[in-house]
Amino acid sequence: MAADDPFHHLHDEDYARPYVAGFVGAGSYVPVNGRPVVSLDGDWLLTLDLFDEGLRQKWFALDETPPSQWSHPRDYEIEAGEPTPVPSCWNLLKPEWTHFEGAGWYTRHVDWQRGPAGERVILSVGAANYAAMAFVNGRYVGGHRGGSTPFSLDVTELLQDGRNRLQIMVENRRCPTRVPMQHIDWFNYGGLYREISLLRLPATFIREARAALLPGGQEVRFSIQLSEAQDTTAQVSVPELGVALSVPVCGGLGEATVPFAGQRWSPDAPRLYDIQFACGADQVNERIGFRTIETRGTDILVNGETIRLKGVCVHEDDLALGKVSTEEDVRRRFRHVKELGGNFLRLSHYPHHEHVARVADEMGLLLWAEIPVYWAIAFDHPDTYADAENQLRELIMRDVNRASVILWGIGNENADTDARLSFMSRLAQAARRADSSRLVGAACLINRETFTIEDRLAEYLDVIGLNEYFGWYEPNFSGLDRLLANSSPTKPVIVSETGADALPGHRGAGRVLFTEDWQAEFYRQQITRLAAKPYVAGIAAWLLYDFRTERRQTGFQKGFNRKGLIAEDKTTRKLAFAVLAELFAEWGTPGLS
Numbered sequence: 001m002a003a004d005d006p007f008h009h010l011h012d013e014d015y016a017r018p019y020v021a022g023f024v025g026a027g028s029y030v031p032v033n034g035r036p037v038v039s040l041d042g043d044w045l046l047t048l049d050l051f052d053e054g055l056r057q058k059w060f061a062l063d064e065t066p067p068s069q070w071s072h073p074r075d076y077e078i079e080a081g082e083p084t085p086v087p088s089c090w091n092l093l094k095p096e097w098t099h100f101e102g103a104g105w106y107t108r109h110v111d112w113q114r115g116p117a118g119e120r121v122i123l124s125v126g127a128a129n130y131a132a133m134a135f136v137n138g139r140y141v142g143g144h145r146g147g148s149t150p151f152s153l154d155v156t157e158l159l160q161d162g163r164n165r166l167q168i169m170v171e172n173r174r175c176p177t178r179v180p181m182q183h184i185d186w187f188n189y190g191g192l193y194r195e196i197s198l199l200r201l202p203a204t205f206i207r208e209a210r211a212a213l214l215p216g217g218q219e220v221r222f223s224i225q226l227s228e229a230q231d232t233t234a235q236v237s238v239p240e241l242g243v244a245l246s247v248p249v250c251g252g253l254g255e256a257t258v259p260f261a262g263q264r265w266s267p268d269a270p271r272l273y274d275i276q277f278a279c280g281a282d283q284v285n286e287r288i289g290f291r292t293i294e295t296r297g298t299d300i301l302v303n304g305e306t307i308r309l310k311g312v313c314v315h316e317d318d319l320a321l322g323k324v325s326t327e328e329d330v331r332r333r334f335r336h337v338k339e340l341g342g343n344f345l346r347l348s349h350y351p352h353h354e355h356v357a358r359v360a361d362e363m364g365l366l367l368w369a370e371i372p373v374y375w376a377i378a379f380d381h382p383d384t385y386a387d388a389e390n391q392l393r394e395l396i397m398r399d400v401n402r403a404s405v406i407l408w409g410i411g412n413e414n415a416d417t418d419a420r421l422s423f424m425s426r427l428a429q430a431a432r433r434a435d436s437s438r439l440v441g442a443a444c445l446i447n448r449e450t451f452t453i454e455d456r457l458a459e460y461l462d463v464i465g466l467n468e469y470f471g472w473y474e475p476n477f478s479g480l481d482r483l484l485a486n487s488s489p490t491k492p493v494i495v496s497e498t499g500a501d502a503l504p505g506h507r508g509a510g511r512v513l514f515t516e517d518w519q520a521e522f523y524r525q526q527i528t529r530l531a532a533k534p535y536v537a538g539i540a541a542w543l544l545y546d547f548r549t550e551r552r553q554t555g556f557q558k559g560f561n562r563k564g565l566i567a568e569d570k571t572t573r574k575l576a577f578a579v580l581a582e583l584f585a586e587w588g589t590p591g592l593s
């Protein structure tokens with residue numbers, strides 16, 4: 001069939017390949033890092049596209065003549081799109097869109113004035129679930145896959161003076177080779193659900209600017225990577241520490257190490273310092289806390305002191321906003337964790353919004369951040385590995401300066417197979433290459449044959465995450481007693497999930513499932529056992545709030561996972577909340593003294 005045949009698109013099932021070939025990843029990501037941006041948040045026009053007609057028929061290439069002047073019939077009209085706030089999840093905007101899994105075409109116009117010669121203009125997207133493709137004035141710019149990490153597209157050559165048309169196609173289909181794949185226990189929201197902006201940069205700009213304490217905590221290393229492999233000089237200043245450095249940059253890379261004379265960051269004293277990195281016409285402003293994180297035997301140490309991580313897991317899920325995570329929502333969840341006497345959150349099961357770690361830096365909380373290598377990933381598929389590693393690198397590039405982030409989680413509840421071991425050991429090595437300063441962990445399953453805390457992946461981890469639900473998915477706690485008696489791990493164990501469902505207001509005596517009483521008793525039975533084991537360095541209850549998931553359809557659940565300590569209204573506390581707070585208070589010293 002000739003390509004200029006108007007019906008060519010009906011017979012071409014390979015239509016996406018040219019666009020996927022233009023996908024970008026961590027290598028082109030430019031953290032905004034406090035630079036001024038032109039926000040593109042606000043009303044866009046959204047047209048849902050179940051069959052990918054937009055790519056098949058190249059909707060993006062259509063001009064904007066009004067229908068009365070069309071010479072040929074069309075199947076797409078920008079103005080027929082629904083006014084849609086960005087960021088948002090389309091699932092919550094119209095009842096008929098609740099379970100939509102397909103493509104959505106967002107369109108808006110941008111009035112622009114090109115800057116001085118050499119200027120770079122970057123389209124910065126906080127995240128789009130799951131894949132995205134961008135078009136400027138009818139031309140494809142590039143795309144991205146991975147539903148929870150930021151990406152950057154250079155639009156310099158395509159933006160013109162005056163009015164520009166910007167279109168972003170987002171597609172949230174679940175696929176066996178994606179990360180996560182098609183079977184998940186959370187809601188598959190779709191859309192442009194984090195902030196979008198345009199970033200003006202000089203021809204040579206700072207792509208990465210890092211500052212961290214070296215092991216031992218006596219020295220701080222500043223490092224800079226420029227967008228170009230140039231030899232020049234950069235400046236780093238920390239006014240409150242009297243630091244004002246000129247850093248030689250060779251081949252685009254520069255670093256300087258100086259004695260650290262400041263106050264360490266800790267959960268009890270979250271001290272942050274304003275730091276400026278400058279080079280030529282570019283400047284990055286950061287607020288960074290300096291701390292060390294390490295393991296010693298089965299202990300986890302912050303600033304050289306053993307700490308017990310007491311906390312909860314949390315999803316990005318909101319009754320009204322779905323996966324959109326406002327700063328107000330973040331501060332509420334952190335207040336709830338502190339009311340629990342907690343110092344720790346596991347950000348399940350994917351990279352959360354960038355402001356989560358920034359607010360945790362301010363409020364003094366420790367975070368386990370992770371990528372969604374969840375359940376039965378296609379461990380033997382090269383594209384799947386590339387996607388997983390890219391999401392990991394983008395997460396690390398974005399949050400590498402956040403003191404609150406102490407651990408990169410590389411997976412959750414994956415069966416211990418050879419393909420999984422190869423895939424995840426590579427991910428662990430990739431995490432260390434990208435950032436050698438933090439711990440690497442994964443939420444593992446127990447070894448059912450030996451009934452021990454054992455997983456071949458543990459060799460590649462600093463911390464063994466353990467998901468166990470004895471007393472909920474298993475009828476009693478004898479299995480937990482057996483597991484703990486059988487196990488003698490040589491690395492710290494964080495119980496990365498343990499919990500039970502409870503419908504608020506549903507009461508009963510004894511083991512009556514889905515009652516608040518049993519959820520509370522579950523924690524009494526669990527925490528007293530776990531807290532007695534020195535190798536249990538942390539506990540993350542599953543989880544803080546009830547959340548949407550289509551897998552859960554009993555009368556108690558009706559599309560929600562009810563293991564929250566608080567209902568999905570993020571207000572109604574269950575009995576277990578106060579019980580867990582008491583148990584945490586009794587468990588050793590509450591965090592760092």
Ligand code: GCU
Pocket residue numbers: 185349412413467497542561563
């Ligand atoms: C698993 C899984 C969670 C899930 C939880 C549950 O451990 O990691 O994503 O929601 O169990 O069963 O509630």
